[in-house]
Amino acid sequence: MSIPAGPEKEGRFTLSYTEKLFDFIESSPTACHTVETLREILLGAGFTELYEQQPWELEPGNGYFTARSMTSLIAFRYPKKGFHAFSIVAPHGDAPCFKIKESPEIRVDGRYTKLNTEVYGGMQLGLWTDRPLSAAGRLLVRTERGVRAVLCDLKRDLFLIPGLAIHMNREVNSGVKLDPQKDTLPLLGGEEADFLRLAAESAGVRKEDVLSYDLYAYNRARGTVFGEKEEFIAAPKLDDLECAFSAVTAFLKAENPENVTVCAVFDNEEIGSMTRQGADSSFLSDVLARVCHASGLSEEEKLRAVAGSFLLSADNAHAVHPNYADKSDPTNRCYLNGGVAVKHSTRYATDAVTAAVFQRICEKAEVPTQTYFNRSDLPGGSTLGNLSNTHVSLPTVDIGLPQLSMHSPYETAGRLDVEYMVRAMSAFYSSVISCDRNNFFEIC
Numbered sequence: 001m002s003i004p005a006g007p008e009k010e011g012r013f014t015l016s017y018t019e020k021l022f023d024f025i026e027s028s029p030t031a032c033h034t035v036e037t038l039r040e041i042l043l044g045a046g047f048t049e050l051y052e053q054q055p056w057e058l059e060p061g062n063g064y065f066t067a068r069s070m071t072s073l074i075a076f077r078y079p080k081k082g083f084h085a086f087s088i089v090a091p092h093g094d095a096p097c098f099k100i101k102e103s104p105e106i107r108v109d110g111r112y113t114k115l116n117t118e119v120y121g122g123m124q125l126g127l128w129t130d131r132p133l134s135a136a137g138r139l140l141v142r143t144e145r146g147v148r149a150v151l152c153d154l155k156r157d158l159f160l161i162p163g164l165a166i167h168m169n170r171e172v173n174s175g176v177k178l179d180p181q182k183d184t185l186p187l188l189g190g191e192e193a194d195f196l197r198l199a200a201e202s203a204g205v206r207k208e209d210v211l212s213y214d215l216y217a218y219n220r221a222r223g224t225v226f227g228e229k230e231e232f233i234a235a236p237k238l239d240d241l242e243c244a245f246s247a248v249t250a251f252l253k254a255e256n257p258e259n260v261t262v263c264a265v266f267d268n269e270e271i272g273s274m275t276r277q278g279a280d281s282s283f284l285s286d287v288l289a290r291v292c293h294a295s296g297l298s299e300e301e302k303l304r305a306v307a308g309s310f311l312l313s314a315d316n317a318h319a320v321h322p323n324y325a326d327k328s329d330p331t332n333r334c335y336l337n338g339g340v341a342v343k344h345s346t347r348y349a350t351d352a353v354t355a356a357v358f359q360r361i362c363e364k365a366e367v368p369t370q371t372y373f374n375r376s377d378l379p380g381g382s383t384l385g386n387l388s389n390t391h392v393s394l395p396t397v398d399i400g401l402p403q404l405s406m407h408s409p410y411e412t413a414g415r416l417d418v419e420y421m422v423r424a425m426s427a428f429y430s431s432v433i434s435c436d437r438n439n440f441f442e443i444c
């Protein structure tokens with residue numbers, strides 16, 4: 001063990017999650033693949049897949065999951081006997097990237113083919129240049145009887161967005177404005193290059209049968225460990241696959257004697273969540289309603305279960321940046337390897353009550369927490385907790401792991417924090433939080 005565990009004693013945590021996290025990220029290049037990765041993990045753990053279009057019959061003591069639109073997934077453990085409430089953790093499975101448009105080939109001088117792309121989410125455009133990229137997503141393929149979706153991952157260094165030489169742009173180090181329709185189109189090949197043919201071949205289907213697709217560029221680089229004491233990690237999509245990985249790991253580890261535990265991984269957080277499968281949809285409330293229905297709960301019992309539930313909205317937070325320490329709030333500063341961040345902002349769902357309950361759970365589990373606020377003159381991003389609350393309103397706290405360079409294709413975080421998060425979420429999942437009167441919570 002080469003990393004002294006911060007405020008904890010050396011050897012306290014097994015740092016076995018690092019490579020597993022990198023594997024998880026590598027097998028989840030798009031939200032579709034995140035769901036596929038989760039599906040494999042859950043099926044391997046004995047869970048049963050349910051379909052929203054079909055009736056649900058739930059056996060006591062079993063685990064289930066359902067996906068919506070192939071890109072969001074909700075898993076839950078159905079208790080052995082009656083339940084009182086839901087213990088929910090909700091991260092997101094999408095990340096900012098380039099989406100490859102249809103008919104993407106643009107020929108240049110009869111010598112090059114580049115791809116027409118658009119931006120998905122709040123990208124740092126300039127950081128995507130000069131690194132090999134691949135493409136993944138889904139193809140919608142014609143069949144005898146209709147249409148089917150086929151996952152596609154080209155899994156090779158396929159194209160690259162070449163940067164402009166400093167000799168052709170002397171101002172480059174004084175700040176450059178990039179135009180996503182002009183400056184960031186990736187170079188695919190020579191004049192004959194055919195992107196869809198490559199994608200179809202890699203998925204084992206005929207190009208002529210592809211009716212439509214959702215394909216995205218992604219950074220293939222595997223995560224790495226760095227730092228004097230190997231205390232940092234860098235990898236693509238730590239926002240928010242670090243939380244998604246932690247959530248499913250904790251979900252599978254923990255058992256709750258009285259609550260239905262729920263792991264909800266949403267798509268489309270990076271574009272505002274307002275899709276059929278995003279957090280700002282009926283997906284979570286529909287699943288909770290169906291679990292209640294399958295249990296024979298009355299309408300009043302269902303409302304009581306929801307009111308007594310608790311949600312961790314899990315999305316990464318900004319750590320203090322070593323070169324821009326002044327960009328963080330003067331008194332609420334989060335650091336890599338300092339523990340789970342509890343995020344406060346008017347755009348988050350956290351309030352003093354939910355923050356206190358979560359911090360108390362972490363305290364009992366000996367997991368350090370840090371408090372995050374934006375600088376008052378720098379409005380931060382929003383996330384999924386408060387949007388989800390407009391559909392199913394329950395006590396919610398926004399949490400995340402501190403990280404640097406959020407929305408870069410290669411982000412940095414603290415290695416120990418993954419262990420903290422798994423431990424915090426496991427403690428949350430195993431806790432029974434009961435609220436007998438307003439704002440009086442008992443945690444056992």
Ligand code: CO
Nearest residue numbers: 239240315316
């Ligand atoms: Co995020």
